[in-house]
Amino acid sequence: MSSISSLSRLSAAGTKQAASVEFRNVTKRYGNVTAVDDVSFTIEPGKLVTLLGPSGCGKTTTLRMIAGLEMASEGQILIGGRDVTNLSAADRDVSMVFQSYALFPHMSVLENVAYGPSVQGASKKDANAMAMEKLELIGLKGLEKRAPSELSGGQQQRVAVARALVLEPQVLLFDEPLSNLDAKLRRRVREDIRELQQSLNLTVAYVTHDQEEALAVSDHIIVMSNARIAQTGTPRELYEEPANLFVADFIGDANIVTGDLVSLAGPNAQVRLGAVTLDLPHRGLGPGAVRLAVRPDAVQIDENVQPGALAGTVSKASYLGTQIEYEVESPIGNLFVVQYGRKQPIAPGTPVAISFATLRGVAIIPEA
Structure with a gap:
């Protein structure tokens, strides 16, 4: 994706209309442990919203509930206005890019990307054509015959994105997508993800614990703490107008000082x-x-x-x-x-x- 020269040409081709994501008073419990506690939010169509917070705050569980990999204990989840609360992952029309990329090491790049359409019943010819379109879109044309082990970390990340995009989901999910990359590559790949999301008008839910990453890529950020939402807003609102001490201290560096409001x-x-x-x-x-x-x-x-x-x-x-x-x-x-x-x-x-x-x-x- 570092050279997405074909992005504008392909952006309108074969992509479904972006869908909203809505949580209505959603709770997730594991026995006596509440991982997500009465959470409500809306991701507007075509927006990139980041779930941000420290480890154990509930952000990844929330993402997995959007995907259908975890089922809500209470509340409603809607995608594109449709209640998907009790639907399986296969019935939700979402795709996820995992932290580990989860590429098949014995398959070529092309076979990895074509795997989803093949499983869904597409012919080998059609699946390969769909895969090649996405590989060209993200700048990997010419590498389709390589094995994942022959690619750099950034290239492997792009293969994972292409594999998620090839199914043309209503919603694309990213779970800590840059955590395996070095600092300079993280900056470049996050810019590529943002450019791709905007050019294709994708609805994206993005999980990270990295505040700078969240500020750089997001339309809106949902800051989570102790299984609840601490604050929701644009990057500028969160940085300049923190709602509480946790957000002020967590979003970027902040000096917390005491003053006297006199009038x-x-x-x-x-x-x-x-x-x-x-x-x-x-x-x-x-x-x-x-x-x-x-x-x-x-x-x-x-x-x-x-x-x-x-x-x-x-x-x-x-x-x-x-x-x-x-x-x-x-x-x-x-x-x-x-x-x-x-x-x-x-x-x-x-x-x-x-x-x-x-x-x-x-x-x-x-x-x-």
Whole structure:
């Protein structure tokens, strides 16, 4: 998929209309353990929605219930408006790309991709033609005779995607699809998956525990914690307006600090943070102590310390090429700070003035 030159030409060919996915108060229990607890959400047709959360939060179980690989204990699951709660995986018109890829090692690339249509009764000629179309679509034409062991990790990932696409499902599911790839390849393949999803207007449910991956590929993100939904929103909403402490701490890096909400004026509030006063959306809170999420790149530090400024001291500096990361001791706590575009780090032990980009990356957290 790193060179999907034929994508636009083939995008309209032979693809079913995208379908919605809806969970209505769905619960999944394994004995006395509740893996998914009263979860409701909707994935709109043609959108990529990521289920994001730490291990054990219920995201993979939720994905498997969409696929029909697990059955709901309570509630309803609808795909394209049709109740599929009690239907088997074979009757749901969905395809899944597994974390392990699950390719057949004794089959060629072409045979792997053609396997699904063959099982569904297509002739060998038709199954191979369908498989070749998808292999061309994702940039693997010319590799169809190779064995999976002769491919790179990224190429194996693409074969798994082609095998899922060849059945032209209403919904495509990804279970941690990039976890077996190195960092540079993960970035390239996630861009390819996003381009493919948008060009083919696919409905995709995507599971990952990687926050950066979720922010990069998603139309919407469903953050899960302890078998429940902690927050649903666009990547920007989750990053800039976390609904609670868990989301603020889990989505990207955040400095969690305590300020004092001193007054309200319409939708905004004056919030005192040490020697600095910020004008922020109050998000439904009144005067008193409030928690704030402060993103590392929203903290600005300057060696020119003026009287009355919020002052701190650099305790650690790390040069990472495109950015410099600092740890700064301050009256409001130890802060993690990221600076871009600077070549020479501020030396540890240097006093600095601390300020904030209040329109970006600083938010009151409305719930504990």
